Amino acid sequence: MMLGTILLPFAGVIAAIVLTWQYGWMGWPFLAMLVVGWLFTAMGITVGYHRLLTHNSFSTFRIVRLFWMAMGSLAVQGSPLVWCAVHRRHHEKSDHDGDPHSPVLHGYGWWASLKGLIHAHMGWLFTRYWSPSILQRYVPDLLCDKLMVAVDRTYVLWVAASLAIPSAIGGLVTMSWQGALLGLIWGGLVRIFIAHHITWSINSICHVFGKRHFHTSDNSRNNVVCGVLALGEGWHNNHHAFPTSARHGLFWWQFDFSWIVIRLMEKAGLAWDVVLPSERMLERRRLH
Numbered sequence: 001m002m003l004g005t006i007l008l009p010f011a012g013v014i015a016a017i018v019l020t021w022q023y024g025w026m027g028w029p030f031l032a033m034l035v036v037g038w039l040f041t042a043m044g045i046t047v048g049y050h051r052l053l054t055h056n057s058f059s060t061f062r063i064v065r066l067f068w069m070a071m072g073s074l075a076v077q078g079s080p081l082v083w084c085a086v087h088r089r090h091h092e093k094s095d096h097d098g099d100p101h102s103p104v105l106h107g108y109g110w111w112a113s114l115k116g117l118i119h120a121h122m123g124w125l126f127t128r129y130w131s132p133s134i135l136q137r138y139v140p141d142l143l144c145d146k147l148m149v150a151v152d153r154t155y156v157l158w159v160a161a162s163l164a165i166p167s168a169i170g171g172l173v174t175m176s177w178q179g180a181l182l183g184l185i186w187g188g189l190v191r192i193f194i195a196h197h198i199t200w201s202i203n204s205i206c207h208v209f210g211k212r213h214f215h216t217s218d219n220s221r222n223n224v225v226c227g228v229l230a231l232g233e234g235w236h237n238n239h240h241a242f243p244t245s246a247r248h249g250l251f252w253w254q255f256d257f258s259w260i261v262i263r264l265m266e267k268a269g270l271a272w273d274v275v276l277p278s279e280r281m282l283e284r285r286r287l288h
């Protein structure tokens with residue numbers, strides 16, 4: 001199951017490359033599906049799963065909560081409850097024994113570092129840490145939320161929809177089976193592949209490469225490339241210093257797309273109780 005979740009999108013990327021090589025440019029509808037699909041499902045992870053569900057960094061209406069949970073589920077990165085439980089555990093043990101995906105616990109030397117990076121990127125998905133057995137301990141609050149449990153229980157249907165929707169759109173736009181196949185490949189598999197590896201890079205790259213601006217008890221880093229590509233999540237040292245902050249890009253030059261979205265939601269009355277660190281909190285942890 002886990003192997004399929006990793007290998008199928010990869011196979012989709014290979015198919016996409018081969019098809020482009022043979023038949024040329026995929027066409028605008030498929031590029032649009034890839035970009036828009038990626039943006040919304042990636043925000044489902046960053047705004048929804050991460051900042052809203054895991055860290056309660058803002059409050060919103062139940063319908064909006066459901067929307068972000070649905071988007072997150074369509075990203076095929078695990079059901080919301082398990083994702084949140086694993087991530088809360090990561091914050092609790094960060095870069096110490098019991099961290100589900102630390103890259104720095106594998107010894108010294110370049111070989112150990114490489115093994116650590118691979119483990120943090122995707123190797124950890126095959127360990128005991130990726131299992132629903134820890135739900136009671138890490139997400140008791142979310143287990144009380146009926147809406148959350150309902151989305152969690154029906155997770156396989158969301159995965160199926162994540163592939164079926166782009167296939168259907170591709171088929172209808174071109175009125176052909178080839179269109180459905182291209183929709184499946186570009187709007188489904190390639191999109192999932194890109195979002196997977198961007199999210200996993202936060203766990204691997206952002207605990208190894210980048211700058212530290214704030215004191216934390218782990219090796220978390222602010223990485224510019226991940227910061228931009230992961231819609232703000234790559235300002236990961238900031239995030240470990242202030243986990244409940246709705247804003248991860250704490251300096252003006254740290255582009256944080258997810259924060260812009262949360263701010264727009266707040267302005268539109270769709271988000272409130274938005275958590276931000278005070279000037280004093282920032283000053284206390286700042287590394288000089």
Ligand SMILES: [Zn+2]
Nearest residue numbers: 090220236240
């Ligand atoms: Zn981390």
Ligand SMILES: [Zn+2]
Nearest residue numbers: 087091239243
């Ligand atoms: Zn977090």
